[in-house]
Amino acid sequence: MANKAKQDAIALLKADHRTVEDLFEQYEKARGIERKATLAAEICLELKVHAQIEEEIFYPALRGKIEDDMVDEAIVEHDSAKVMINELEAGTPEEEFYDAKVKVLSEEIEHHVEEEEKRSEGMFAKARKTDVDLDALGEELAARKEQLKAEMKANPDRPADPTTLTTVG
Ligand SMILES: [Fe+2]
Ligand SMILES: [Fe+2]
DSSP states (O other), rough: OOSOOOHHHHHHHHHHHHHHHHHHHHHHHOHHHHHHHHHHHHHHHHHHHHHHHIIIHHHHHHHHHTTTHHHHHHHHHHHHHHHHHHHHHSSSSSSSSHHHHHHHHHHHHHHHHHHHHHHTTSSHHHHHHHHHOHHHHHHHHHHHHHHHHHHHHTTTOOOOSSSOOOOOO
């Protein structure tokens, strides 16, 4: 997207959050297995790409500049979301509990986004007070996002990879 206006890191990540919130809303209103399956796949793809660019680029840039606990908790929340994302990707909306899993995932994401966006106390607000170059970071995030989207679309069955979980199940 060559002519897309450049966004700083926080604007880009917030825009991703809005995209996913909108997809969750559409899922809630959706009727029909196929429509739900399409939306669930989009939700999972968006979340996997977003989590990975934060983990690879954004969170490491903030390490040592904001509280470690805040970054650690964010990563653990991502991992817990990835477990649910992998469940959704392995299942279909015909299954019992599928809608409930989507709903619970949306609630987890809502909480996580609040931690990132909270006014003055949130991670993004804290990032703004550091000397991190958010414009340069935004470009890096955008480039990696395009790359990952293409990769994930080419390999839709590859599960998300939790980074901190040592045991699952
Ligand atoms: Fe985020
Ligand atoms: Fe996050």
